[in-house]
Amino acid sequence: MNGSSLRAVGWARSLPVSSGVKTARDWTREHLESLDWARSAPETVDAVLLTVSELVTNAHVHAQATAQLVLTWDSECLHVTVHDASPHLPEQRRPDSAATGGRGMLLVDALADSWGAYPCPRGKEITACFRPTS
Numbered sequence: 001m002n003g004s005s006l007r008a009v010g011w012a013r014s015l016p017v018s019s020g021v022k023t024a025r026d027w028t029r030e031h032l033e034s035l036d037w038a039r040s041a042p043e044t045v046d047a048v049l050l051t052v053s054e055l056v057t058n059a060h061v062h063a064q065a066t067a068q069l070v071l072t073w074d075s076e077c078l079h080v081t082v083h084d085a086s087p088h089l090p091e092q093r094r095p096d097s098a099a100t101g102g103r104g105m106l107l108v109d110a111l112a113d114s115w116g117a118y119p120c121p122r123g124k125e126i127t128a129c130f131r132p133t134s
Contacts (some may be wrong), residue, residue, distance in 0.1 A: 021056050
């Protein structure tokens with residue numbers, strides 16, 4: 001292996017609308033435990049789980065379709081990616097104080113070390129990156 005090679009471990013899960021967001025959180029928590037983050041970086045675990053909740057909820061509500069959730073750990077950053085069938089990229093917006101929604105991407109922006117939204121041939125994907133605090 002040369003110096004430009006990257007070692008990574010990843011997991012993927014398809015989440016139909018009927019599966020619910022709790023399934024996504026539980027599945028993610030299980031994989032974070034394999035990284036020992038519950039002990040070493042509990043605040044990061046909470047941030048990742050809330051982000052997964054927001055991104056999968058957005059996929060189910062706005063795309064009204066199955067969400068594809070992919071976690072990739074490259075030993076420096078956990079990349080949390082959610083793909084859905086909608087071509088519309090998310091927008092950060094200032095929610096009305098009386099609104100019951102519209103804060104999801106503001107939360108992701110506050111929780112993740114970085115994030116981005118990218119168009120794909122069959123929809124879009126949103127990736128948020130997290131570096132564990134120790």
